[in-house]
Amino acid sequence: MPHLIDVAYCQLMMTHHNPDLGTATVNDPRPHAIVIGSGFGGLAAAVRLGARGYRVTILERLDQPGGRARRFRQDGFTFDAGPTIITAPFILEELWTLCGRVMADDIALVPLDPFYTIRYDNGDVFRPSADTQRMRQEIGRLNPSDVEGYERYLQESERCFEAGFINLIDTPVDTVPRMMAVMPSLVRRRADRSVFKLASKYVADRRLRLALSFHPLFIGGNPLRTTGMMSLISYLEKEYGVHYAMGGTHALVEGLAKLIQSQGNSILTGADVDEITFEGNAATGVRLADGMTIPSDIVVSNADPGWTYTRLLRKRPAKRWTAKKIARSRHSMSLFVWYFGTNRTYGEVDHHTILMGPRYEHLLTDIFDRKILADDFSLYLYRPTKTDPGMAPPGCDSFYVLSPVPNLEADIDWETAAEPYRKKLEAYLEQTLLPGLSNHVVSSKLLTPTAFKDDLLSIKGAAFGIEPTLFQLAWFRPHNKSEELDNLFMVGAGTHPGAGLPGVISSAKILDKVVPHASQFA
Incomplete structure (x- = not known):
């Protein structure tokens, strides 16, 4: 098998290799681990597997690593695509320690004070911080x-x-x-x-x-x-x-990619996994959309577990995670995100702002249960240029505004609804926090629930996978060690412990307790 792996790997590198994301050594004797997807869970998994003696290949179908933590660059502006709030930095630091390095040498983390600003519909403001007396x-x-x-x-x-x-x-x-x-x-x-x-x-x-x-x-x-x-x-x-990584959250993705490269391992972009191959009850590798089969000793999926079980394992009848069970599971809401750059700065706007709408309970019910696009909303506004002016051209600001919306179980045609909804958000921000906004937007990009389904392969376009209800946590979630196949493991938001940066990175730490050490494959 080592020779077969090497041949396939050489072919794969010639087709998909990105020289900035590492090169494994041909005839590398280490057992081979494939990681499907390069979100934070997949990146952390690769670092940990590398530290435990595996040769690791991350296969990413998009044109850059990061998954939800992609980066968009447009018109001179830099936009973090997804996660922006960094807590529990010690979880990240541990990955650098595993590689004998110090995270601070690669990543500049800046503590935010206050953590964020909450603005209520009546104009009141609340600013949480770590300072006990100020709180x-x-x-x-x-x-x-x-x-x-x-x-x-x-x-x-x-x-x-x-x-x-x-x-x-x-x-x-x-x-x-x-x-x-x-x-x-x-x-x-x-x-x-x-x-x-x-x-x-x-x-x-x-x-x-x-x-x-x-x-x-x-x-x-x-x-x-x-x-x-x-x-x-x-x-x-x-x-x-609460912290910010200078250069944006994607700077962490780049830092982790360098760690993986330093271990002699690789991230291959534009590599679309079509199915997980298996023999008997054990995973044996993957087959790409172009037909190439890549053998491996273990497979770790950072894809949505629903996608993994219904699509990547479509040729194997499921024991627990059947298509019907996944469809019945309650999935999280989705998100509507508008990324925009302005040709002026809004100096009074904080790094993170939560704008609470006039309703709370009823709005949440509209989003999660009734699954309708309400006329009102609560929003999260991200202005990284408050801390990091380099995220925009001089004299400009980089923003994104995020609105929780129903997932694709809702009867919403986002192809026609997206722009009217964006205009509603723009008008609201102009009236409340960003005066004259419509006259100053010079760059604009939208992300709708449809993109979560099509680009990120999320079931029902859910932004965070299975909803973290009491009976969809811990044992009730798809397990980190697959119930369906031996040598198949799960990381990311859809498995235990769940979504959020600390959760998805910790899902990779669980691999240390459920994945055999590489020496066992020798």
Whole structure:
């Protein structure tokens, strides 16, 4: 088999090689691991597999690595395509340590203070930060009687962090006994209670309830039903901060690509995996859309698990993750993202801004359950040029505005709805935060739920895979070690522990506990 791998690999390199993304050595004796997809989960998986003795080939169907964390450059502006909020930097730093390097040598992480600005529909403003005294003042400014309740909420957030992050985020939960082992902590933390209900238990002011409960939207969850364990994000932010990588989040993608290259491994772009090959009950490699078959000892899929099981394993009858089960699973909402550059700067606008609309519960119900495109919205506005002017030409600003919208189960024709919706967002921003915006936009690009389906191969165009409801977490999600085939493993938002940068990177750490060491294939 080593000779067969080498021949196929040489052919693949001649067809797909990108010289900036590494070159493995021909006749490399290391066992071969294929990683499908180069999102953060796939990149972190490649680093960890390389550190454990594997020769790794990442196969990326798009023209650049990163997945949702792609980069768009247009008209002199630089746009991060997806994730922009970096928390728990120690999870990233560990990948550099595995390679005997220091992340700070390659990546300049800047702590943000405040973390973000929340602007309410009535004009009120709330700015969370890591400073305890300032937070007391911020809480007290909105409602003095909630200061004590907030501090008790933060104590509960720390307990949830201990139970749901420290003890669970990088632990496989792929058997019933393992699930039963974590149940007591979930019961103690009342995991059946939503994060919105948990926040409401501790603070009375509606504005604060919203500020403490919206975070699940960043991982595809509905705050009205996502488990209160996700309150851990509040403690995570306070303890470890919110950061920005100079050059944008994609700078982290580039840094990880260099780590992979330093291990003698490769990322091949324009390599479209059509199916996972298997023999008996074990994965044996992949076949590309152009017909080339690449053998490997293990396969790691960073693709949507629904896509992996229904498309890449379409020739093998599923035992658990059948097409019907995947279709019945509740998937996250999708996103409408407008990337735009202006020929002026908006100096008063912070790096991250959350614009809360006039409704909360009813809007979430419209998005997640009724699946209609509501007339109102809540938005996330990203202005990296607040911190990093190099993301735009001199005297200009780079933005994106993100609106949570229903996934493609909704009856919305985005081909006709996209531009009218963009204009609504533009008008709203012009009225509230960016005066004269329509006269200053000089670069524009849209991302709709259709792109999540077509470009990122997300089932139902969901932006974050399977929704993180209580019975779609841990054991109930597609497992990191596939239930369908031996030598097949999963990383990314759709598997355990779930979406968000800490989650997808930690899904790769779980591989250390479920993937055999390379020496076992010798």
